Amino acid sequence: MKPVSHIRSRTAVLAHENIDTDRIIPARFLTTTERAGLGRFAFNDWRYLADGRENPSFELNRDEARGCEILVAGRNFGCGSSREHAPWALLDYGLRAVLSSEIADIFRNNSLKNGLLALVISESEHRYLLAHPGLELAIDVAAQTIELPDGGRFGFQLDAFAKHCLLAGVDQLGFLLAHNDSIEQYERLRGVAA
Template identity: 45%
Template structure:
């Protein structure tokens, strides 16, 4: 997993409340088992017209938002099913963080396990961020737990365990491998008793 310390990027505002995982990545695209290749289907039913051409009225298709890496959204982001593919699709598209009013617990966990930083900010802060010009960058400083934009700093909370994992780029496998020596010693001892 890629470490997340500081990230500077542009934003795209999708201020809808209650964006669920089926809107993030429709179930018809959940046939892959690898974590890649889902970005092209992110917000599929909103991004594309029935003939699969880009919907010119959807914000991610607007030229000024191409390459945005920080999504600004409403309340209750990632509700619905527990599909981890939603975090994979956001990451594969190029997002490094989602700033919302709240997240479903399962989506929040899936995001952090995959290196996608979920940030909770109040509506007033999100409205200010959403109103920034498309080309203006903001910086997320995870060690300081701040979003820095337009001369202002917005503080956010994050559990210390998740912060440690993200800052150090540690997923569950990497954490297990940190104990590889001890695991090997344990396995050697167990062989002696068999």
């Protein structure tokens, strides 16, 4: 994973609550065996009309939302399935951060492992960002702050290890493999065959 330390971008807003992973990428696009190129399916059933044209009323299709790398989404974003295709699709679509007052566990975990900043912010700041699309935000992972255009700053939750991995681009599989001795010792103690 490439290190992620700072993101500066305008925000796009999807205020819907409980946006599930079937919304983010419908299951019929999961027959792929690749992880690349899924951005074209992101939010497919909202983004396109039945005849394949772009849906002009979908928030992210508006001119001012194009190119935004930070999505502010309604509460409980990413609920539903464990498909990692969801963060893969959002990253490939061009997003680098998703902010919400609540983010579903598996989606958040999958996102952070891929360098997509799925960040939980407080309800009051969440309300403010939902009401003000297009704000230019500066996310600082090391300082755990998000800076508003007026210089105001607020924090976000992030556990120490996830933060370290984002900043240093830590390969978590490499981290686990380095603990092979402990794993072998555990297997011996529990009498489970390796």
